[in-house]
Amino acid sequence: MTDLAGQLDIRLQRSGDGLRVAIGSTRPVTAARIFAGRPVVDVARLLPGLFSICATAQASACAAACERSLGVAPSAGARARRALLLRAETVKEHLWRLLLDWPKALDLAPGTTAMAEVMRAQLALRAALGAAGDPFLPGAALPAPSATETGEAAALHAAARQRVFAMAPADWLAETGTPAGLAAWAETAGTPAAALVRTLLDEDLAALGRNAVRPLPDAALPELAAALAGPDADAFVAEPAWKRLPRETTPFARKREAPLIAALAAEHGNGLLPRLTALLVELAEQLVALASTATAGPEPAAVVEPDAPPGTGTGSAPAARGLLVHRVVLDGERVASYRILAPTEWNFHPAGVVAAGLAGLGSAATERAARLYITAVDPCVGYRLSVS
Amino acid sequence: MCLAIPARILEIEPDGDTATVSLGGVRKPVSLALVGDAAVGDYVLVHVGYALNTISPDEAERTLALMQEAGELDPAEFGAEPSEVQP
Numbered sequence: 001m002t003d004l005a006g007q008l009d010i011r012l013q014r015s016g017d018g019l020r021v022a023i024g025s026t027r028p029v030t031a032a033r034i035f036a037g038r039p040v041v042d043v044a045r046l047l048p049g050l051f052s053i054c055a056t057a058q059a060s061a062c063a064a065a066c067e068r069s070l071g072v073a074p075s076a077g078a079r080a081r082r083a084l085l086l087r088a089e090t091v092k093e094h095l096w097r098l099l100l101d102w103p104k105a106l107d108l109a110p111g112t113t114a115m116a117e118v119m120r121a122q123l124a125l126r127a128a129l130g131a132a133g134d135p136f137l138p139g140a141a142l143p144a145p146s147a148t149e150t151g152e153a154a155a156l157h158a159a160a161r162q163r164v165f166a167m168a169p170a171d172w173l174a175e176t177g178t179p180a181g182l183a184a185w186a187e188t189a190g191t192p193a194a195a196l197v198r199t200l201l202d203e204d205l206a207a208l209g210r211n212a213v214r215p216l217p218d219a220a221l222p223e224l225a226a227a228l229a230g231p232d233a234d235a236f237v238a239e240p241a242w243k244r245l246p247r248e249t250t251p252f253a254r255k256r257e258a259p260l261i262a263a264l265a266a267e268h269g270n271g272l273l274p275r276l277t278a279l280l281v282e283l284a285e286q287l288v289a290l291a292s293t294a295t296a297g298p299e300p301a302a303v304v305e306p307d308a309p310p311g312t313g314t315g316s317a318p319a320a321r322g323l324l325v326h327r328v329v330l331d332g333e334r335v336a337s338y339r340i341l342a343p344t345e346w347n348f349h350p351a352g353v354v355a356a357g358l359a360g361l362g363s364a365a366t367e368r369a370a371r372l373y374i375t376a377v378d379p380c381v382g383y384r385l386s387v388s
Numbered sequence: 389m390c391l392a393i394p395a396r397i398l399e400i401e402p403d404g405d406t407a408t409v410s411l412g413g414v415r416k417p418v419s420l421a422l423v424g425d426a427a428v429g430d431y432v433l434v435h436v437g438y439a440l441n442t443i444s445p446d447e448a449e450r451t452l453a454l455m456q457e458a459g460e461l462d463p464a465e466f467g468a469e470p471s472e473v474q475p
Contacts, residue, residue: 003412004455005391005435028391034457049447050454051390052433052440058390112421119422123441342390380390382436 004028008348008383012370014363021359023350027381029238032326032338040066040328043335044138051340053380056082056089056126057319059136061326061340064315068303069330071310072139081135081145083298084153085126086317087286091156092122093320094251094283097378099163102196102276105368105375111192114163121155128152153290160287164193169284179263182277193280200273209357209373210269215253216242216323216346225304225314228327228339237341239349246352249322249343250377252278270353275376319343321378344379353377392433392440393455394448400428409434 006026013020031050035043047062048055060082067073074082095118099111128149129135133142157169165172166189176182186197200206220242227236241247252270255261255278264274304314311330316323322343329337348354357373358365367387374383395409395418405421411434420426423439431448432439443451 003393004458005393028458031391031458034454046450046454049451052392052451053390053435116422116424119441120424 004031005381007381008379010354010358010370010374010383010385012358012361012365012385012387014365014388016363018362019359019365021355023348023352023355025238025345025348027344029340029342029345030234032340035335035338038335039333040070040330040335041138041333043328043338044136045134048136054089054093054319054321054324056085056136057317057324058326058340060086060317061315061319061324062328063136063138063140064301064317065313065326065328066138066315068305068313068315069311069328070138070313073300074135074139075141075143077144078135078140078142079298079300081129081142084145084150084290085129085135087290088122088125088153088156090286090318090320091160091283091290092118094279094286095156095159095164097279097375098193098196098283101375101378103192105372106196106199108192108195108199111163114159117155118159121152121159125150125152125156150290156290157287160283162191164191164280164283165189166191166194169287173281173284173288176280177260179260179267182260182264196276197273197280200276205271205369205372206264206273207268207271208369209360209376210271211353211356211360213246213248213270213353213356215256216247216249220247221304221314221316221325224325224341225308225327228314228325228341229305229308229312229329233339237339237345240341240346241349246349246355247346248353248377249346250275250278250353251282251320251322253322254278254318255281270357272372272376321380322346342380344381347377348379391455392435394431394443394451395434395439396448397426397428397430397432397439400426407432407439409439 006028009024011022044062044066048059051058096115099115103110129145135142176185183201186194252275256265258281261274261278261281264277268274314327316325325341327339328335354374354377358370361369370385370387393411395411397407397409399408405419407418407420408415409418418434419438423432423441426432426442430442431445432442
């Protein structure tokens with residue numbers, strides 16, 4: 001094994017009575033143990049460079065956990081910068097799904113040039129908003145971001161307009177508030193993303209993969225913190241469950257109460273079309289928020305473990321793929337333990353939403369259908385799929 | 389989990405879109421389609437077969453050292469790379 005990122009090994013076996021699904025993982029779910037013994041401020045600096053795919057979400061959760069453990073808080077300006085950067089990362093990730101992953105899964109042309117521009121713009125935005133100091137250091141004290149520092153957000157808007165919405169994201173949200181509105185937009189918009197929606201509808205794939213696994217509710221966070229604090233934390237982060245059941249944490253789960261998503265889910269459950277549409281809705285909303293000129297940033301998140309002893313902190317962030325949770329315990333100024341709970345472990349749990357979705361494909365399952373559903377839930381890692 | 393691996397660019401194809409990198413001492417192809425101006429000798433972060441962005445040699449070394457510590461890598465693979473041709 002030369003690649004620390006690990007991979008998922010997904011095996012489907014057709015049998016007389018359906019499809020057997022086995023999901024194995026070599027993801028290094030306890031890699032954060034290497035931070036034990038280091039000064040906490042060093043960990044805050046190093047961690048996003050190690051977990052670099054969703055470096056901003058990782059830095060957000062880390063900062064929140066470390067600040068809680070230290071009893072410090074960032075300035076309002078730092079909070080605003082963090083919020084902007086997190087939105088930009090989610091935009092970047094959702095555009096990767098829409099421009100590259102979904103087209104490939106549906107045998108359509110990927111938008112690589114557009115995605116390269118998105119990567120450039122997001123990295124430039126990150127550099128600009130961090131030039132005066134790292135907004136994610138615990139207790140960062142930075143002024144509110146200026147228009148000059150957020151200029152590169154325009155390039156993200158431009159890419160989304162051209163390749164996804166064909167209009168301003170706020171207008172898209174207004175126009176596609178119902179399934180009929182979404183279908184009408186898909187017919188006329190002429191963008192590659194519209195073609196994705198049209199393809200799902202035309203090929204009767206809207207409900208593909210639907211299953212009974214439920215979303216992880218926001219209210220679960222205190223119990224998750226307790227599990228991270230407990231003696232079986234390592235086993236828990238590898239195969240998390242809530243109320244003894246696997247749950248999903250995804251853009252679909254996050255947006256399931258939005259009227260459009262709720263209406264689609266009423267018809268198609270947690271199948272492909274509600275998932276794709278949740279990406280579109282979230283992308284639009286994040287772009288609208290990214291353009292906001294508010295300088296104060298959102299209110300600080302509620303403290304997850306109000307009764308925890310000093311030197312303990314839990315932080316969470318809505319990473320692009322789902323909820324990310326960090327928990328740190330300090331020994332003085334050094335980290336005694338550091339645990340991370342990532343969305344891919346929820347979603348690719350051996351009995352989780354992807355396992356259930358794939359099993360539901362039944363003995364007629366094709367590799368294409370399996371790849372579509374895996375893409376729609378999207379692991380943060382490469383995978384090997386075998387169908388026999 | 390959420391890891392992109394630092395890798396050094398060894399060769400770039402004439403089309404400019406594909407490169408051979410050293411990933412843990414193993415030569416692997418990656419796509420440069422998402423990266424602006426990467427050159428032979430540069431370090432890039434690699435995820436699912438794509439180079440995401442260039443990083444400084446210092447940051448690459450730091451990240452690789454952390455990964456080594458995580459114990460999943462054979463330290464010998466990250467020493468000198470005998471198959472690499474110096475430009």
